[in-house]
Amino acid sequence: MINKQLGITIKSPREMDLMRQAGQIVAKTKLAVKDAIEPGINTKELDVIAEKEIRKLGATPSFKGYKAGGNIPFPSTICVSINDEIVHGIPSNRVINDGDIISVDVGAIVEGYHGDSAFTIGVGSISNDSQLLINSTEKALEKGILEVKSGVRVGDISCAIQDYSEGLGYSVVKQYVGHGIGRELHEEPQIPNYGKKGLGPILSSGMVIAIEPMLTIGKSDTMLLDDGWTVATADGSLSAHFEETVAITSSGSEILTQVK
Ligand code: MG
Ligand code: MG
16 A cells, blocks of 8 residues: 555555564574585675575565666665675675675565565674674664654654764764665665654555664765666675664564564
């Protein structure tokens, strides 16, 4: 169902159930990839593990073949972004090394409904600064999710994420944002990681959104790499990314992309 005024879809109980199923498959796939991450593995190998898991669980990858604004279709199941790469990295024969930080974004479709979630993790032993960035980005997502309930505005979520992150001295990426999600991977409304309390669309029960802070140690400016997909920090600083698909329910919120 579409709220014509805002272009935001309200899911029926049946649709919500399919989104729960998609979310659980994304959650399990994240764990399978996490288990495989170690120095020496290449990112294409991680992609193969993710695609096998998603298909074994009865879903299809959301990102494979996805086109964004005239881009070449995304060629893989997961996005893998290393160190200064923020999002949308294409799996390849690039080997991950001890000390790297790696962001993995997973999407899966069940009967036409998407789940979308991402995490960042250290490879082997990483620096304190890297670990702090990762922990803080995950916490920023938590701060955003804590705001979610029927009646709040998108700006309440955005502001919570921005205030927390900038308070720690990090920058939030502004060019890429969270989003509504359902039959489309990216639906209205946009969920920026910056903004003002009390502004933006009002959320209500039955909406589902993907909240996804991207933090950097340096500045927030981004650059698109030559492959047409990978987004990196313009200043080469480290970046981390966490994302969950979150449903607004009558009693508050429900994270769909964590294992139940
Ligand atoms: Mg994602
Ligand atoms: Mg997303």
